[in-house]
Amino acid sequence: MFCEKCGKLLKNQGGSFICTSCGWVKGGQIGAKMQITDKRKEKEIVIVEDVNALRTLPTIAVKCPNCGNGEAFWWLRQLRSADESEVRFFRCTNSKCNHTWREYD
Structure with missing residues (x-):
């Protein structure tokens, strides 16, 4: 205060x-x-569930490990401490698949 x-x-x-x-x-x-308190609380990882919100995300040419589709939505999240790089999340654009995965640097 x-x-x-x-x-x-x-x-x-x-x-x-x-x-x-x-x-x-x-x-x-x-x-x-x-x-x-000396306990650190972890924040929940928010994964986009609203299909209409997904359509506003950028897309990238990347192969889906689940279905082999060649395009995915992507977004960045800071999950670890500030001095470490962000985590990239991907979600397959194939509406039947919708597989979500992440990549670390």
Whole structure:
């Protein structure tokens, strides 16, 4: 949270948030406690399911490993840490196949 007066980062003290620069105080909720967790939550991988949304994706000439079709829709997702490359997803344009696969760098 940030100070509404000067914009600095607020510090938590005794359930309230205090600006160390200008002294502004934002009261916390009664009984509210901060929780520190060390577990990282993985985000779900969103795969496009709406056929109409697929038609707006770019296509590329690539062979489908499932049916052998020569064209697929593609999109990029950042699944790992920011210093690693994105993952390329492909979905076969053959409406009977619709196989989805990914490629890593």
